[in-house]
Amino acid sequence: MxxxxxxxxxxxxxxxxxxxxxxxxxxxxxxxxxxxxxxxxxxxxxxxxxxxxxxxxxxxxxxxxxxxxxxxxxxxxxxxxxxxxxxxxxxxxxxxxxxxxxxxxxxxxxxxxxxxxxxxxxxxxxxxxxxxxxxxxxxxxxxxxxxxxxxxxxxxxxxxxxxxxxxxxxxxxxxxxxxxxxxxxxxxxxxxxxxxxxxxxxxxxxxxxxxxxxxxxxxxxxxxxxxxxxxxxxxxxxxxxxxxxxxxxxxxxxxxxxxxxxxxxxxxxxxxxxxxxxxxxxxxxxxxxxxxxxxxxxxxxxxxxxxxxxxxxxxxxxxxxxxxxxDDMLVVKGVNVFPSQIESVLLDVEGVEPHYLIVVDRQQGFKSDYLEIWVEVSEDIFSDEMSKMEDLEDRLRSEMDSVLAISAKIKLVEPKTITRTEGKAKRVVDKSELPIL
Amino acid sequence: MKIRQVSVFIQNQPGRLLAILEVMEKESINLRALSISESGEFGIVRMIFPDADRGIEALRDAGFTARMDWIVSAEIPDVPGGLLNNVVKPLSEAGINLKYFYASTDATTNKTIVVLKADDLDKADQILTGK
Missing domain, CATH: 3.40.50.12780 (ANL, N-terminal domain)
Incomplete structure (x- = not known):
């Protein structure tokens, strides 16, 4: 009415x-x-x-x-x-x-x-x-x-x-x-x-x-x-x-x-x-x-x-x-990117855990020409066959590209590579703040 | 013969294989065979242990992402054409596709142990066991 x-x-x-x-x-x-x-x-x-x-x-x-x-x-x-x-x-x-x-x-x-x-x-x-x-x-x-x-x-x-x-x-x-x-x-x-x-x-x-x-x-x-x-x-x-x-x-x-x-x-x-x-x-x-x-x-x-x-x-x-x-917005190659968009793509892929890190190169405030997404490999998504791991990488990359409208580099990392924090997780880091592996 | 293989995910960086081997040494776990596949930023380390359960447990405890899979192992003579005639040809003729394989040779016995994964693992096992 x-x-x-x-x-x-x-x-x-x-x-x-x-x-x-x-x-x-x-x-x-x-x-x-x-x-x-x-x-x-x-x-x-x-x-x-x-x-x-x-x-x-x-x-x-x-x-x-x-x-x-x-x-x-x-x-x-x-x-x-x-x-x-x-x-x-x-x-x-x-x-x-x-x-x-x-x-x-x-x-x-x-x-x-x-x-x-x-x-x-x-x-x-x-x-x-x-x-x-x-x-x-x-x-x-x-x-x-x-x-x-x-x-x-x-x-x-x-x-x-x-x-x-x-x-x-x-x-x-x-x-x-x-x-x-x-x-x-x-x-x-x-x-x-x-x-x-x-x-x-x-x-x-x-x-x-x-x-x-x-x-x-x-x-x-x-x-x-x-x-x-x-x-x-x-x-x-x-x-x-x-x-x-x-x-x-x-x-x-x-x-x-x-x-x-x-x-x-x-x-x-x-x-x-x-x-x-x-x-x-x-x-x-x-x-x-x-x-x-x-x-x-x-x-x-x-x-x-x-x-x-x-x-x-x-x-x-x-x-x-x-x-x-x-507060969370990033501008990558002139396109607005939100960590929430990245998270939703990751969570849509079966077995992917919400442990991820967004790496940017923030030489100019929140603007970056670079976007890399780290995803921890859990046992649910790990395969002994290389082709399946590459498929996973490709799938994450193409889903990310279509949602974000820019290309992101996907990096599969070992568990616990991404620092756990109490309370609100830190999802975005500058390249210069990367943990040394 | 079907055996169990332990695979571990590692980043393609100096020190990662070392970390795996250090776990094995610390836990006094022997390694029968090992292979590494790498793809740019990461790699898959595949291993055969005398006791697969102990191997995977030690790796998981050390924080690695690990998994266990059935694969096939076969003992073949270490002679020219040994791999061709005893493994690749019979599997190929049966229409079986290999996903990966690795081998180790024991010079004292002139035998080579081949471990492999195929799309039809049971059939591959049957063919290789029949030889």
Whole structure:
């Protein structure tokens, strides 16, 4: 069901007009109300009056995660604290948390975009929605809760954890929609099976999943195991939380709520805006946020935008599944390469273990003219016949070439050649840092 | 006769074969035959031990990627045409394709031991045993 047909089915021309009008107002608003943005705009030599077309957005300064940290907790805020009715926060696993204040107007906007998100995912007021996102500082729990209530669905606010009771409630209360992280859905399913419950035989029909990266393969797995339609959503604490974009049941990209968020794709290296269809870093500007509006937030998420109207009837631009983070990006012979792409190729080859190393020659930052991929040879892929080993090498090389669109050198190495690290593995090394064999 | 062979994956670098042989010496494991195939960056070392189980265990414990395979061994006379008439010709006539083979000669007995892998191992064994 299309909830906000007026906005969700606007023609591109009308959307552009609406976005320009709101962008102009937003630039004036932050210049006036947020000392941080006034300073940033002055430094860039841009005044609110300079925004005359949508293309003028490139005159505005970027905002980075670092800006949030350096101005922790409320340095980006554009209202006084008495106007703030709620504060959320990111987990802050990589440093100081990002604090997100909301006015009552922001909570209303958020509830609207979340109600729209759920409706787009195929949820209706007749659904029983079990919200297993964590409640509290995390935006997932309350974001979904308010959105589902606004939509008129019956909300069961289970939050995360206590999985056995979740399965019991899911059965007894007739849950038809589950909202949680994709990985928690797999835990739910395993627990259900342990309890002798086949989720395919319950009323569950839709899952709305986000807050962590997942793949299309994982989606297929979840859909077949649980007998549901698994919908991918996207959002960020810095922007609003969940509600920035969502798939419709056609699962062909996530519709960005363009009446509230303006999306750009840039080359993460140069900061230059890229045309529709090209892959690059997603940059988001809030168009209606009050407490903490954000100009040109560099999400570090890699995606592309598709402006073609969707089969579902919505016109808002669709972003593809996040394929990586700019932090991980490499540029090899002018082509963007993500370690996640390399990993997916390796894992698709039977018996190949996820111990690999990407070797580059980084004489110019993250640019390299050289790409070598080390793969540890486990007993599962080792053969006493040279021709089979050469076939394996060839197969890895050609799969890699077709996925990366550049040629990589494959090097089969002995086990334990690649240093094991605790926690996050180091996957990319410069030639000069290579272990001596 | 079908026997078991242990193969090890190594990088094609100085010291790797040495590392294998050092394991053998340390564990007092005797080696009957050995061959190396190499392909640019890596190699496959194939070995015949009196006790294949002990051999592979020692190599695995030392961290090598190792595997065990059935192959065929045959004893042939160390004379001109010995390999041709006793191994290659009969297998070729039977349409059997060799994947690899290696040999070692014992000068005191004038016998050569040939070990080989073929696409049809059982048939190769039958033919060579029949000789």
């Amino acid at each position: 299309i909830r906000d047909a007026r906005y969700e089915q606007m023609s591109r021309g009308d959307l552009d007009k609406l976005q320009l009008e709101r962008l102009k107002a937003m630039a004036a608003y932050v210049y006036d109300k947020s000392p941080f943005y006034q300073r940033a705009m002055k430094e860039k030599g841009v005044a609110p009056g300079d925004i005359q077309t949508l293309a003028d957005i490139t005159k505005l300064p970027f905002t980075s995660k670092l800006d949030f940290r350096d101005n922790y907790p409320f340095g980006l805020m554009a209202v006084s604290m008495d106007k703030v009715v709620r504060v959320h926060s990111s987990s802050g696993t990589t440093g100081k948390p990002v604090v997100a204040p909301y006015t009552q107007g922001d909570i209303d906007t958020w509830s609207d975009v979340m109600a729209r998100t759920l409706a787009t995912a195929g949820v209706t007021e007749n659904d029983v929605l079990q919200n297993s996102y964590g409640y509290g500082l995390f935006t997932g729990g309350l974001g979904f809760h308010y959105g589902a209530e606004r939509l008129g669905a019956s909300v069961i606010p289970t939050g995360g954890g206590n999985t056995k009771r979740q399965i019991l409630l899911l059965q007894d209360l007739g849950t038809s929609v589950i909202t949680c992280t994709p990985s928690y859905s797999l835990i739910l399913n395993e627990t259900a099976l342990d309890m002798g419950v086949d989720l395919r035989e319950t009323k569950l029909r839709v899952g709305v999943f986000g807050a962590e990266p997942w793949s299309d393969q994982m989606r297929k797995d979840i859909e077949s195991k649980m007998g549901i339609s698994a919908i991918n959503i996207y959002g960020l604490t810095e922007i609003i939380g969940p509600g920035v974009s969502t798939e419709c049941p056609y699962q062909c990209g996530m519709h960005i709520a363009e009446d509230h968020f303006l999306a750009e794709i840039i080359n993460p290296d140069t900061g230059k805006q890229l045309p529709y269809g090209e892959i690059g870093e997603l940059v988001l500007t809030t168009l209606t946020k009050e407490a903490q509006p954000v100009l040109r937030f560099r999400t570090k998420d890699i995606t592309s935008l598709n402006p073609e109207p969707c089969k579902c009837g919505r016109t808002h631009v669709r972003m593809s599944r996040i394929t990586g983070r700019t």
